[in-house]
Amino acid sequence: MAIGSGYTCSCSCSCSCSCSCSCSCCGEHRPRPRCAGDPGRESEQTHFGWLSAELGPYSPRTTNLGTNAHTRPIGLRPRIELEPTDHPLAVEQRTGITRDRVREIAEAVLHSGDVRA
Known part of the structure; x- marks a missing residue:
């Protein structure tokens, strides 16, 4: 049974809870995740993901x-x-990067015409 955004409770009922807080059948409770417009969203845990940008100079x-x-x-x-x-990108993020290096990357990305697949 889906409860709100991305949560499934352990029972197999067909309840369609829209409040994102509890299943009316089994009573399992889960606070809904904060949305982009919710005040206090900065208190949320980090969210893992994958970088989807290709930066050619790296x-x-x-x-x-x-x-x-x-x-x-x-x-x-x-x-x-x-x-x-x-x-190298992760190392530069951790240790810092010079203005000249930023310029070098920007020029390579913006003016290369090289699209890597």
């Missing part, structure tokens, strides 16, 4: 690097943190 590829998204207050985009690996 080798190996940047697609599918593990990430953690940290929600922040309304009006601020989430902070995306790469998992601590030895990939």
